[in-house]
Amino acid sequence: MSPVDAVIFDWGGTLTPWHTVDLRDQWSAYTRVYDRDRADELAGLLLTAETEAWQAAREHQRSGTMDELLRGVGIEPAGSQHAAALAAYQEFWIPHTLIDPDVPRLLQELRGRGIKVGVLSNTLWSREYHEEVFRRDGILHLVDGAVYSSEIPYTKPHPEAFRAAMAAVGVADPSRVVFVGDRPYDDVHGAKAVGMRAVLVPHSDIPAEQRGSVEGEPDAVVHRLADLVGVLDGWAADG
Numbered sequence: 001m002s003p004v005d006a007v008i009f010d011w012g013g014t015l016t017p018w019h020t021v022d023l024r025d026q027w028s029a030y031t032r033v034y035d036r037d038r039a040d041e042l043a044g045l046l047l048t049a050e051t052e053a054w055q056a057a058r059e060h061q062r063s064g065t066m067d068e069l070l071r072g073v074g075i076e077p078a079g080s081q082h083a084a085a086l087a088a089y090q091e092f093w094i095p096h097t098l099i100d101p102d103v104p105r106l107l108q109e110l111r112g113r114g115i116k117v118g119v120l121s122n123t124l125w126s127r128e129y130h131e132e133v134f135r136r137d138g139i140l141h142l143v144d145g146a147v148y149s150s151e152i153p154y155t156k157p158h159p160e161a162f163r164a165a166m167a168a169v170g171v172a173d174p175s176r177v178v179f180v181g182d183r184p185y186d187d188v189h190g191a192k193a194v195g196m197r198a199v200l201v202p203h204s205d206i207p208a209e210q211r212g213s214v215e216g217e218p219d220a221v222v223h224r225l226a227d228l229v230g231v232l233d234g235w236a237a238d239g
Ligand SMILES: [Mg+2]
Pocket: 010, 011, 012, 013, 014, 181, 182, 183
């Protein structure tokens, strides 16, 4: 019998290959459409607000949302002006949100073995947007449960974030869960602290200010997501 009931994946840098994105440019994409005259000023304010949000996540595992960032700089995230700006923002992100080509087959393989597939992402974006991206890439129906930090009070590596992800896939025993992620602090340390096994995908160029105070020791490292199946088979053979 497989020693694994669920595999829960991080999103950015794991299910999607890592891209280094200019975070000011993403906000300019929004603000140029929202208010051309104040585009630079608002993009600067949003970048500062986002930096502070990620700092709160890293230091206190406190989550945030894109709507909160917008409201913080005086933008009400509603109405046609916002909708047009949000569309431009999401257009900016298209090339950086494409799923790793290994993923569809991997998720099918896991589900074929009776293993639940989960997602746990530290994100400011809504579930709706994440699901749209998964639907676009043809994998939404392969995900049994997902937790986005934007809809809970905590971010990884807070234990409650990992417990919420376990509840989302309906698995109670963390020792039978494998977490796959690209960040030694948020993902590997966080998963191991709640008793999961952790697999590191080591290709992300994580900025120094986003690294955590602790680095977890992964149980395995995979250079391609497709190699995960071999890792699970090895653990099954070990009993
Ligand atoms: Mg990541």
